[in-house]
Amino acid sequence: xxxxxxxxxxxxxxxxxxxxxxxxxxxxxxxxxxxxxxxxxxxxxxxxxxxxxxxxxxxxxxxxxxxxxxxxxxxxxxxxx
Numbered sequence: 001x002x003x004x005x006x007x008x009x010x011x012x013x014x015x016x017x018x019x020x021x022x023x024x025x026x027x028x029x030x031x032x033x034x035x036x037x038x039x040x041x042x043x044x045x046x047x048x049x050x051x052x053x054x055x056x057x058x059x060x061x062x063x064x065x066x067x068x069x070x071x072x073x074x075x076x077x078x079x080x081x
Contacts (some may be wrong), residue, residue, distance in 0.1 A: 004051045013062065016055040023053050 004020045028049065032042040 016058050022038055024048050062074050
């Protein structure tokens, strides 16, 4: 089994867009569709759901850091004008 996440030393970030993660998303989708009840409930594997939630949290944190970086660059650029 390949890694769901990949750490890039060059950019010092965790990469969540991997073949293993795409396979996990496909399994979640297929399991959800295959097990959907009339009440709107479905069953997915805990490990797959855990990987999806971890990837989501990683991406949220990346976006927070990016926003902080962009905000600080905007302040610096404004000061230079």
